[in-house]
Every structure is written in C-alpha cells, then in structure tokens.
Amino acid sequence: MGKTPEEALRQYPDVADDIRPLLATACELQKLPGPSASVSALIRTMTKLSVQQAGTETIAQRRKITLFSRPVLVRVAAVILIVSIAGWTTVASSAQALPGDLLYPIKLFSERVRFFLAVRQENKAQLCIVFAEERVKELVKRHSEGGGLNKRLLAAMLNEAKMALDASIELPEVSRGLLNSRVASLSQFQKYTLEQLEKRASPKEKQDLKTYLDICCLRCCWMQERIGGSEPDLAKPQSEQRQGCWDMCPK
Amino acid sequence: MDELDVDSLLKKVRKGDAEALAVLCEYFYPQVLKYMYYRADAASAEDLTGEVFLRVLRHIGEQSGSFIAWLYRIAANVVTDYARTGKIRQKGQTNKQLTKSTVDSKNPADAVGRHIDIYNAIVRLTDDQRELITLKFIQGLSNADVAEITGRSEGAIRGLQFRALSALRFILSGEEKAHEH
Secondary structure: OOOOHHHHHHOOOHHHHHHHHHHHHHHHOOOOOOOOOOOHHHHHHHHHHHHHHHHHHHHHHHHHHOOOOOOOHHHHHHHHHHOOOOOHHHHHHHHOOOOOOOHHHHHHHHHHHHHHOOOOOOHHHHHHHOOOOOOOHHHHHHOEEEEOOOOHHHHHHHHHHHHHHHHHOOOOHHHHHHHHHHHHHHHHHHHHHHHHHHHHOOOHHHHHHHHHHHHHHHHHHHHHHHHOOOOOOOOOOOOHHHHHOOOOOOO | OOOHHHHHHHHHHHOOHHHHHHHHHHHHHHHHHHHHHHHHOOOOHHHHHHHHHHHHOHHHHHHOHHHHHHHHHHHHHHHHHHHHHOOOOOOOOOOOOHHHHHOOOHHHHHHHHHHHHHHHHHHHOOOOHHHHHHHHHHOOOOHHHHHHHOOOHHHHHHHHHHHHHHHEEEEEEEEEEEHHH
C-alpha cells in the first residue's frame, strides 16, 4: 500500500519475477481513462433529481399540513410567531410561505437581500436558479391546494431563469459552462412541471399555460443546441440567437 | 476541483437543499460514470449513473459512515439489478468515449488499442474479479473501502486482488499472442 512498484519488488526479491507483471498490469489499470461525461446525460440526471426532490417535498408539506388541519389555526400561529420572536425567526418561518400568505412578502424580501449580499457573479447566478426552482415549487403547491394558476409565479419563474443566464455571460469559461448546464436542467424541470400541471388544469388554465409552456419548450431546445455545439455564442450579449425565447418573458 | 466538504453537503441535501444536491452530483458523476463504464456496460453507463444518483437522493436519510463506500454500494446494487435483466454486453464495446481521453498520448493509436484490449479482458473476468479490479485499481479505492463495499474482510480483498490480477494478466497474454500472429 502506498509503495511504488520498484519499492515492492525490492521488498520481496524472492517473488519479484512473479509479481513484476502483476504490478505492471496494476499500473496500467490505474492509468485507464474514464469516459467523457456528456452534458445531455448530466442534464437528464439533474432534471430527474429535481423532479424527485420536488415530489418528496410536496409529500412532506402535505404531511405537515395535517398537523394543523384548520387554516385559521395556521394563520393565528404565524401572527403569534411574528409578535413574540421578531426578525430572524420571522424570516425562517417565511421560507414555506406561498403567494397570498402573510409572510410571503417577507420571504421575497429575504431572497432579494440574499441576492444583494452575494458578492460573486457566480453566486448571484446560482441564487437565481434557486429562486426560479422555488417559484416552480410554489406554483405546484398553490395549484395542488386549489389556488389555481398564478400567472405572477409563472412569469417570475421564467424571469429568474433569464436572470441566471444573463449573469452567466460575465463568468469565466469553466464556470459559465457549468452554470449553463444548470440553466438547461432548470428549463427541463420547468417544462416537465408545466406539462404535469397541464394534465390537471381546467380548459381556461390550459389556455393560460400554453404560452409559458411554449416558451419553456423553446428554451430547452435552445439550451440543448447551444450546449451540444461549440463554445459561446452565449457570450455575445446582443447575439440574435438570444432573441426570441429568452427575451419572451411575460410580465 | 477543490476538496469537497461532503459532510456539510450531505447535511444540506437532507434538508432539501437543491443547490447542495447539484454540487454533490456534479462532483461524483464522473467517478460513478467511470465505474459503470468498466463494471457494467459502456452503452448504458450514463443511464446507470443517473439511476445511482436517484437512489442516493431516495435513501440519503439512511446514509451513515463513509459516503464513498455507501455511494459505491449503491452503484454495485444498480449493476446487480441491471445484470438481472441480462442486458450487460460482452466483448466488442464501442470505445469512442475512451478514444477522446487518450488523444494526448504520444502514440494515440497504440494507447487506444491497448485500452480496448484491457477493457475486453476485464469483461472476461468473473463478476467478483471485475468488481475488485474496478474498485481497487481503476477507481483507486482503499482496501478498507473496497472491503466495506463488497462485504468482505481486508484479508479476503488482498487475496482476491492477487487472483484477479493474475487472471487479467493471463487473458491479456492471450490477447498479445493473438495480435502477434
């Protein structure tokens, strides 16, 4: 262990002739190259992980809700929490808030503070991805609780993804490549989620969803094409290829 | 890549931190892919690697001890389940992905040829031997980790590695003689 082949052979001179070819084979094995990881396969894996994680969190949230089966009690508890322990505890409690909840503006505010405090561009870009994923989860939760389709969340979800891509332009090549693969995975996740929502949506909601789903489909194709091809066109801020799907962010 | 604080990442993943999960996946993906390539099947390595990380996420709450050993145990189980489907292919894998990795070699054609010979020889080992060769020599894991992954003692691992290397050497010698003729 930890010895070079020559050291091992010197230590066991009687059997050196027998083990020399085995050590040579072992050295060859250690130098065997690994296959190149294809970006599309990594994106597929990340997308499946995102879907699985979102599903796990939804089930966990539903279990929590059963502890307080009456919504009035939930709101009373939230108000008492704000009054008795302010500031930091309030922000922590707002993490699970949805649009329309008392603490939702605090949740959005804390996200903006985190974004403002992030110094590195890479961290800002990654935060945008996190916030975009959070909007997707809120959208699903809201819809599953009978809250209908929230267009603001849909728009916010797309806008955060665009902000992540915009932030990636200024990054060095290696970081930019990695971030782009995450943006691609995010686009896939958003598309998948909207497709699932469409199955459960009312006819009116399907009509509203179509615009956003079309944008997600275009973005997925665009990201696949760019990542599968050679380097950055993504680096050109005014490239005409970036017009279209990334600029179509409904307000 | 800088050394990863795996314990800290695992804590975050257990709390549902998507970013931590992405970092963990991106860091270990190439290692698991390489394991799948040599242990299972070149054609299905990417799909099997994805399945490993899905199972990691599913069972992350049960993880304890060495994360590396736990990760490779999951990978070994994925290979076992895949082998039951009878889809693991034998000799004659395409090695386009390996070809790209050897482009910096002084003599790329010979290097690629040698890698193909070694790959085809590994495929002809017994299941236990192939597992040990992949974990110990190709992935570079310690005897302690290999013992934990395979459920054997370290002494048994040392014995098995001698037999596996001897078997591999024997097969490769036959390949070399075949090339000479």
